[in-house]
Amino acid sequence: MTISKKQRTKLKCEVCGQSYFSWTDLNGEVDCQNCGMTYQILREIDGRKPPFTTLKTEWINALREYHNETKNRCRMGHYLGAYGGMVEEQNSFLKWIDTHHPELKRDN
Numbered sequence: 001m002t003i004s005k006k007q008r009t010k011l012k013c014e015v016c017g018q019s020y021f022s023w024t025d026l027n028g029e030v031d032c033q034n035c036g037m038t039y040q041i042l043r044e045i046d047g048r049k050p051p052f053t054t055l056k057t058e059w060i061n062a063l064r065e066y067h068n069e070t071k072n073r074c075r076m077g078h079y080l081g082a083y084g085g086m087v088e089e090q091n092s093f094l095k096w097i098d099t100h101h102p103e104l105k106r107d108n
């Protein structure tokens, strides 16, 4: 499901600059339809007020680099199952991480 126009206009993806997001299976979480970057837009968690990114900075930077280089998406949100193409997106991204940022694999 696509998020509302009101919610969408408040948020611009800090990885790719687009403003098209879809809900994940976690309450209040969306991911960017263009690159896969994930945001919490409804709930305050651990004192962080929405909207905020839900990935560590080093993974945000890696996703930005990956997306800039390949133009591929890797949905990073929480899902209850693997929807169309997700496994392939993740395998492709993790293969890229292996060669470009092997240090990230160690701390997940």
Ligand SMILES: [Zn+2]
Pocket (backbone or CB within 6 Å): 013, 014, 015, 016, 017, 018, 032, 033, 034, 035, 036, 037
């Ligand atoms: Zn994006």
